[in-house]
Amino acid sequence: MTGIDPSSHLYLHPSDATAFANIEKLQGSTNFRSWKRSMEISLASKRKLGFVTGAYKKDTDPVKAEHWETCNNTVISWIIGTVSDNIKKSIMFMTNSSLMWKQLDQRFSLTNGSRKYKLNRDLYETKQMSKSISDYYTVMRGLWEELESLNDFPPITTMTTEINAFVQALNQQQEEQKLFQFLNGVDDHYSPQRSQLLMMSPLPSLETACSYLQQEESQRDILSHIKEEGETLAMYSKGNDSTCTACGKPGHTGDKCWSVVGYPSWHARSKQNTTGKGAYKGKGKSQYSAQQKWNKGKQGSVKIAANAQGGESCEAPVISHQQIEHLLRMLPMSSKSSKTAGS
Numbered sequence: 001m002t003g004i005d006p007s008s009h010l011y012l013h014p015s016d017a018t019a020f021a022n023i024e025k026l027q028g029s030t031n032f033r034s035w036k037r038s039m040e041i042s043l044a045s046k047r048k049l050g051f052v053t054g055a056y057k058k059d060t061d062p063v064k065a066e067h068w069e070t071c072n073n074t075v076i077s078w079i080i081g082t083v084s085d086n087i088k089k090s091i092m093f094m095t096n097s098s099l100m101w102k103q104l105d106q107r108f109s110l111t112n113g114s115r116k117y118k119l120n121r122d123l124y125e126t127k128q129m130s131k132s133i134s135d136y137y138t139v140m141r142g143l144w145e146e147l148e149s150l151n152d153f154p155p156i157t158t159m160t161t162e163i164n165a166f167v168q169a170l171n172q173q174q175e176e177q178k179l180f181q182f183l184n185g186v187d188d189h190y191s192p193q194r195s196q197l198l199m200m201s202p203l204p205s206l207e208t209a210c211s212y213l214q215q216e217e218s219q220r221d222i223l224s225h226i227k228e229e230g231e232t233l234a235m236y237s238k239g240n241d242s243t244c245t246a247c248g249k250p251g252h253t254g255d256k257c258w259s260v261v262g263y264p265s266w267h268a269r270s271k272q273n274t275t276g277k278g279a280y281k282g283k284g285k286s287q288y289s290a291q292q293k294w295n296k297g298k299q300g301s302v303k304i305a306a307n308a309q310g311g312e313s314c315e316a317p318v319i320s321h322q323q324i325e326h327l328l329r330m331l332p333m334s335s336k337s338s339k340t341a342g343s
Contacts, residue, residue: 009047009056010067012074016046026083032108033115033146039082043075051075052101072097079104112150119147127185133213140182179206186213 004011020042026035043049050056051072058068075097080088087104094100123143128136156163183194193216197209204212245254254260263270 004067007047009050010064010071011047012071013046016074020078020082023082026087026104026108028084028087029108029110032104032110033149035082036105036109037149039079043078048075051097052079054098076100116147116150119143119150123147123181124184128187130187133186133210133217136185137182137210140178140185144178175206176203179203179209182206182209190216 006013020039023038023042024031024035026032039052040049043052048071052075056068056071058072059065076094079097079100080091083091083104091100091103094103123140126136126139126143131139156167179197183197186194190213193213197204197212243250244252244257246257246260258264258267258269
């Protein structure tokens with residue numbers, strides 16, 4: 001706008017409209033106070049708050065009156081752009097931004113008594129509920145700030161030593177009350193830290209308590225990862241805590257022992273076992289199992305082995321001990337009958 005001083009409330013900059021893009025839209029009485037506060041901050045930053053409060057009246061000068069109408073319609077467009085579609089329909093045809101503002105305030109603002117009651121109830125019902133300490137503190141801080149905005153104290157015109165001491169004591173009492181409310185809602189696993197904070201003399205500030213609990217939270221985060229890694233290693237060690245029935249050494253079972261299935265080609269005992277009697281040489285993923293049954297008082301032995309090569313397994317039939325004894329009894333009888341036939 002030309003001819004208007006940039007410091008005047010009638011001055012409009014082309015980028016003024018973007019200041020209201022990030023404001024949450026008014027839905028009703030539930031978010032009216034936060035919406036109103038956000039609008040007041042944005043309007044004041046553009047020197048337009050007086051249009052909704054009624055402080056800026058329309059000038060009798062035709063040029064200034066035209067600029068006033070332009071600014072008034074701009075403020076109306078800002079308000080309409082930050083309300084929901086249902087609310088927009090009820091204020092669409094209003095031509096004065098101040099009347100529009102008052103109508104919304106009368107429609108959605110709650111009385112201080114009911115609002116204070118709800119905020120105090122929320123303060124004592126709000127719990128951490130596994131949220132982070134920072135998120136829990138943010139929720140509590142928002143309730144405290146809104147509650148304090150509803151309290152109207154008379155201004156102090158003359159500051160004396162007694163009044164100064166009283167104000168400091170009052171502020172300290174309010175800080176202690178906030179500290180108790182904050183500690184009341186933290187999760188139960190912070191009970192030791194809560195007791196330590198309450199045993200301090202004097203009591204710590206709210207910010208100090210929040211920082212202390214955040215450090216404890218961070219420390220537990222680190223220790224939980226270390227504990228998980230330790231449990232994983234313990235489970236791995238427990239899985240390998242077995243003793244071989246063939247050689248008596250821990251760390252493997254008898255069906256995988258090299259003394260049973262054979263030593264690999266790179267092992268030092270591999271060459272020694274290849275020359276020995278009954279040695280087995282492993283190839284690929286071959287598996288060997290051997291059973292030996294010896295008959296007492298007789299020479300000879302019966303050996304049964306199963307070999308598998310090329311990834312395929314082939315099992316030999318198993319002969320029981322009774323069958324072996326029966327075969328051994330038949331051997332002398334066969335030799336005796338043969339001698340009789342020869343004579």
